[in-house]
Amino acid sequence: MALRAGDHSQVAMNGLKEKVLTLDTMNPCVRRVEYAVRGPIVLRALELEQELRQGVKKPFTEVIRANIGDAQAMGQKPITFLRQVLALCVHPDLLNSPNFPEDAKRKAERILQACGGHSLGAYSVSSGIQLIREDVASYIERRDGGIPADPNNIYLSTGASDAILTVLKLLVAGEGPTRTGVLIPIPQYPLYSAALAELNAVQVDYYLDEERAWALDVAELRRALCQARDHCCPRALCIINPGNPTGQVQARECIEAVIRFAFEERLFLMADEVYQDNVYAEGSQFHSFKKVLTEMGPPYATQQELASFHSVSKGYMGECGFRGGYVEVVNLDAAVQQQMQKLLSVRLCPPVPGQVLLSMVVSPPAPSDPSFAQFQAERQAVLAELAAKAKLTEQVFNEAPGIRCNPVQGAMYSFPRVQLPPRAVQRAQELGLAPDMFFCMRLLEETGICVVPGSGFGQREGTYHFRMTILPPMEKLRPLLEKLSQFHAKFTREYS
Amino acid sequence: MALRAGDHSQVAMNGLKEKVLTLDTMNPCVRRVEYAVRGPIVLRALELEQELRQGVKKPFTEVIRANIGDAQAMGQKPITFLRQVLALCVHPDLLNSPNFPEDAKRKAERILQACGGHSLGAYSVSSGIQLIREDVASYIERRDGGIPADPNNIYLSTGASDAILTVLKLLVAGEGPTRTGVLIPIPQYPLYSAALAELNAVQVDYYLDEERAWALDVAELRRALCQARDHCCPRALCIINPGNPTGQVQARECIEAVIRFAFEERLFLMADEVYQDNVYAEGSQFHSFKKVLTEMGPPYATQQELASFHSVSKGYMGECGFRGGYVEVVNLDAAVQQQMQKLLSVRLCPPVPGQVLLSMVVSPPAPSDPSFAQFQAERQAVLAELAAKAKLTEQVFNEAPGIRCNPVQGAMYSFPRVQLPPRAVQRAQELGLAPDMFFCMRLLEETGICVVPGSGFGQREGTYHFRMTILPPMEKLRPLLEKLSQFHAKFTREYS
Numbered sequence: 003m004a005l006r007a008g009d010h011s012q013v014a015m016n017g018l019k020e021k022v023l024t025l026d027t028m029n030p031c032v033r034r035v036e037y038a039v040r041g042p043i044v045l046r047a048l049e050l051e052q053e054l055r056q057g058v059k060k061p062f063t064e065v066i067r068a069n070i071g072d073a074q075a076m077g078q079k080p081i082t083f084l085r086q087v088l089a090l091c092v093h094p095d096l097l098n099s100p101n102f103p104e105d106a107k108r109k110a111e112r113i114l115q116a117c118g119g120h121s122l123g124a125y126s127v128s129s130g131i132q133l134i135r136e137d138v139a140s141y142i143e144r145r146d147g148g149i150p151a152d153p154n155n156i157y158l159s160t161g162a163s164d165a166i167l168t169v170l171k172l173l174v175a176g177e178g179p180t181r182t183g184v185l186i187p188i189p190q191y192p193l194y195s196a197a198l199a200e201l202n203a204v205q206v207d208y209y210l211d212e213e214r215a216w217a218l219d220v221a222e223l224r225r226a227l228c229q230a231r232d233h234c235c236p237r238a239l240c241i242i243n244p245g246n247p248t249g250q251v252q253a254r255e256c257i258e259a260v261i262r263f264a265f266e267e268r269l270f271l272m273a274d275e276v277y278q279d280n281v282y283a284e285g286s287q288f289h290s291f292k293k294v295l296t297e298m299g300p301p302y303a304t305q306q307e308l309a310s311f312h313s314v315s316k317g318y319m320g321e322c323g324f325r326g327g328y329v330e331v332v333n334l335d336a337a338v339q340q341q342m343q344k345l346l347s348v349r350l351c352p353p354v355p356g357q358v359l360l361s362m363v364v365s366p367p368a369p370s371d372p373s374f375a376q377f378q379a380e381r382q383a384v385l386a387e388l389a390a391k392a393k394l395t396e397q398v399f400n401e402a403p404g405i406r407c408n409p410v411q412g413a414m415y416s417f418p419r420v421q422l423p424p425r426a427v428q429r430a431q432e433l434g435l436a437p438d439m440f441f442c443m444r445l446l447e448e449t450g451i452c453v454v455p456g457s458g459f460g461q462r463e464g465t466y467h468f469r470m471t472i473l474p475p476m477e478k479l480r481p482l483l484e485k486l487s488q489f490h491a492k493f494t495r496e497y498s
Numbered sequence: 499m500a501l502r503a504g505d506h507s508q509v510a511m512n513g514l515k516e517k518v519l520t521l522d523t524m525n526p527c528v529r530r531v532e533y534a535v536r537g538p539i540v541l542r543a544l545e546l547e548q549e550l551r552q553g554v555k556k557p558f559t560e561v562i563r564a565n566i567g568d569a570q571a572m573g574q575k576p577i578t579f580l581r582q583v584l585a586l587c588v589h590p591d592l593l594n595s596p597n598f599p600e601d602a603k604r605k606a607e608r609i610l611q612a613c614g615g616h617s618l619g620a621y622s623v624s625s626g627i628q629l630i631r632e633d634v635a636s637y638i639e640r641r642d643g644g645i646p647a648d649p650n651n652i653y654l655s656t657g658a659s660d661a662i663l664t665v666l667k668l669l670v671a672g673e674g675p676t677r678t679g680v681l682i683p684i685p686q687y688p689l690y691s692a693a694l695a696e697l698n699a700v701q702v703d704y705y706l707d708e709e710r711a712w713a714l715d716v717a718e719l720r721r722a723l724c725q726a727r728d729h730c731c732p733r734a735l736c737i738i739n740p741g742n743p744t745g746q747v748q749a750r751e752c753i754e755a756v757i758r759f760a761f762e763e764r765l766f767l768m769a770d771e772v773y774q775d776n777v778y779a780e781g782s783q784f785h786s787f788k789k790v791l792t793e794m795g796p797p798y799a800t801q802q803e804l805a806s807f808h809s810v811s812k813g814y815m816g817e818c819g820f821r822g823g824y825v826e827v828v829n830l831d832a833a834v835q836q837q838m839q840k841l842l843s844v845r846l847c848p849p850v851p852g853q854v855l856l857s858m859v860v861s862p863p864a865p866s867d868p869s870f871a872q873f874q875a876e877r878q879a880v881l882a883e884l885a886a887k888a889k890l891t892e893q894v895f896n897e898a899p900g901i902r903c904n905p906v907q908g909a910m911y912s913f914p915r916v917q918l919p920p921r922a923v924q925r926a927q928e929l930g931l932a933p934d935m936f937f938c939m940r941l942l943e944e945t946g947i948c949v950v951p952g953s954g955f956g957q958r959e960g961t962y963h964f965r966m967t968i969l970p971p972m973e974k975l976r977p978l979l980e981k982l983s984q985f986h987a988k989f990t991r992e993y994s
Contacts (some may be wrong), residue, residue, distance in 0.1 A: 018801060019764065021801075021834075022803055022829075024834060027733075029668055029670045032667060032841055035613065035840060041843075073619075075615045075621065080619050085588055088588050089585045092581055092585045101595070117819070119570040121576060122569035122819045123576050123816060124570040125566065125568045125571065125818045160656060160849070161846065164845070171525060173525065176524060181625075186702065199845070200844075237523075245595070307517060321612075321619040322620060323618045323849070323850035323851075325847070325849040325850075334517075335517045335521070337523055345528055346691060347660070350818070351661060352821065353819070353849035355588075355820065355851045361945050463606070
């Protein structure tokens with residue numbers, strides 16, 4: 003074998019060739035990606051679980067994963083009707099079984115009719131099964147008080163994340179000062195920062211106002227936009243409502259103001275509305291951007307570009323593992339929409355079981371259906387418990403000195419602010435860690451509670467937070483919150 | 499509302515603002531993407547189906563979709579055992595049913611134990627359920643005659659496409675003459691060209707030798723590489739074995755030569771081995787790159803970087819809709835592997851039902867299991883029929899004047915070469931169509947047969963091909979092949 007001299011066959015001193023793919027030669031955009039929700043703290047949690055299984059003694063008996071919005075992992079039971087229909091679709095022999103309700107069978111037969119070869123095993127068209135796109139359109143119309151939705155503007159996806167990435171991918175262009183900038187809230191769900199890093203777009207931060215329950219302020223949007231225009235070309239504005247990690251639910255007036263701002267400033271709107279079923283606070287109500295936009299009339303209704311995202315992973319169903327979701331596009335340029343269709347076709351199709359679950363979520367049993375009562379009872383039980391847990395979380399945290407928690411109006415998370423003593427901050431810096439990462443790591447090691455440091459979501463300089471889901475079962479949640487508060491008190495004493 | 503002057507609020511003559519996102523402002527890389535397998539010809543097929551449903555008279559009664567490797571859409575039945583296990587996992591109440599075999603229940607219970615909250619509805623870890631990664635590793639070891647596989651080098655994915663995109667994404671770097679180049683076969687499966695366009699990498703074509711049954715020739719690899727080095731930095735070599743769309747199965751000596759070449763030239767190897775179960779021709783055998791690489795010993799075994807891809811969409815199971823697959827990485831730099839892990843974590847996890855099916859594919863019933871006999875019978879029936887259809891396709895096409903078809907040694911496609919009369923070529927050019935696109939469109943309009951023009955896969959200048967799957971049911975395949983051959987004869991007469 004002839005080794006060639008020169009830059010294509012570097013041979014190191016030990017006779018080994020350098021790898022083709024190294025940190026130095028790999029995609030630099032991928033290197034810049036960060037994703038705290040599954041970052042180092044979660045890897046450590048996995049290790050701790052393994053150690054516990056191996057019998058290593060710890061000051062706790064289980065790791066509690068309050069880091070990720072994964073309801074079923076925390077013990078929430080699947081909604082029976084959803085799983086019945088899916089089982090029938092997966093294994094149609096069951097259509098002859100007396101153990102499944104008639105309406106579940108009807109739904110399953112209807113879906114199988116719409117599948118290639120009447121099987122979930124066939125690819126669907128890339129935009130998703132047409133019948134299910136129509137179901138989604140009907141759902142949106144009902145949700146939005148009759149405002150029409152066009153099935154051809156709805157694209158089913160591999161969870162909402164996939165659809166968000168697709169839309170961002172369309173938006174990215176330019177070099178240097180013309181690079182696409184995208185406004186995202188701070189704190190944000192780190193899918194956004196990760197996607198923008200991967201796509202080499204410019205992340206433009208606008209801060210939510212913690213003092214006003216994480217309200218979105220158009221003046222702050224304007225500040226962020228003006229500053230960004232110096233070094234990039236801001237073209238899109240992302241909103242997460244209800245908020246992740248911040249749990250606020252936007253008032254209608256606020257949404258109107260945001261739409262007016264986006265229109266004036268020519269920003270493509272991306273509305274992450276995956277928590278639309280998760281609204282708990284009295285007086286809070288979910289308003290979709292699509293509805294508000296349409297009701298504002300022209301020119302907004304007829305011109306403002308919008309993409310709205312939804313998912314089967316959240317809400318009352320929490321079917322994360324199936325990776326189902328959709329995006330509805332509004333006022334998208336027709337030629338761009340064709341390009342989007344083409345891009346989706348390369349991925350062939352979203353997973354069909356996720357499409358099936360989505361179909362059930364958007365067309366649940368009607369009052370006259372045999373499954374209605376059980377479906378409603380299960381759904382209500384989940385949502386009522388989440389509401390109670392949202393309240394409890396806020397309450398217990400706010401009883402603790404040094405912790406301040408805004409109301410969890412919606413979504414699945416609390417994002418309390420914690421005071422960390424200067425000596426703890428200093429110690430963290432010595433260790434090369436963000437102060438809240440240091441706090442969360444210590445919390446994990448001493449209590450088994452896994453939460454994500456605020457620095458993974460972004461926060462005002464000098465403030466510290468963590469994100470904790472409200473998903474642990476009620477009987478565990480109160481002790482968990484108290485344990486966490488006590489740990490914070492101890493940590494504060496230790497570093498005072 | 500104050501419209502600002504200047505470049506941020508262009509108002510057209512009609513008072514409408516220009517869209518933010520247009521063909522001119524969108525991501526130029528996405529615009530360059532092409533994906534023929536679901537391109538214009540398939541959109542037209544969809545329209546024709548709709549017209550038939552509406553009662554429009556056509557010279558055919560059904561559209562036959564021979565454009566995509568989607569076995570179940572063509573009537574192939576799912577493997578019973580796979581669906582039984584999946585139904586049990588989806589709806590665990592069925593574990594109490596007497597209508598499921600014991601081994602299916604055991605498999606389902608084992609998988610549910612490994613899921614968060616014992617439910618498919620929880621996210622899995624981003625690399626896939628650890629138990630299933632272990633199952634895959636055992637499968638690879640058996641397949642490769644005992645050569646060990648490390649579960650930690652296996653990443654489950656959303657079909658093979660997703661994994662291929664992930665690895666390509668890691669490899670892309672540089673600007674201008676240092677841009678990453680990736681060698682791909684011509685003809686190729688257009689996922690590769692699409693992904694490289696999207697990632698702004700340089701596609702480097704190497705031609706398979708049609709005269710030698712689409713053999714891969716290292717001299718041709720070398721030619722392509724040398725030419726490419728003038729304008730990019732070639733860093734990876736993609737192989738599709740068995741070939742798509744070309745159906746060849748590589749001999750072991752050829753694989754050895756490719757590995758030696760990649761090692762000498764410092765190219766990362768990507769082996770698309772999704773058709774590893776689809777080998778039909780006598781004397782042909784599937785050799786995995788991993789096995790050959792390992793058996794070649796150092797330095798190849800210890801240094802050559804390789805990613806090998808597999809899927810649940812092909813083989814005997816054809817479970818395309820579930821989007822299950824995996825990649826095994828070999829000799830990947832440890833730090834890069836961490837980066838890959840991080841990148842995967844942003845997408846949360848591959849769809850869990852696809853993971854479950856993968857687990858069944860890699861750990862099917864053992865001879866002592868109650869489901870073994872039926873499983874084997876179903877598996878063999880599918881593979882035997884595919885083998886017969888591969889042979890029939892080659893035979894019928896080669897009886898037709900002006901059509902020449904290499905043996906379909908493996909995979910799911912024939913890629914025959916068709917002679918097109920100069921006047922047809924001229925007519926196509928007048929219409930702004932590739933000549934084989936013109937042929938395939940006419941074929942579709944007159945016979946309802948949907949195949950993909952060779953220009954969507956790449957071919958030597960002046961040659962014309964189409965890709966047709968061997969998947970239509972046996973009773974339809976022969977008339978289909980004959981109809982196609984007759985159409986070609988008629989088309990040839992028409993333009994002579």
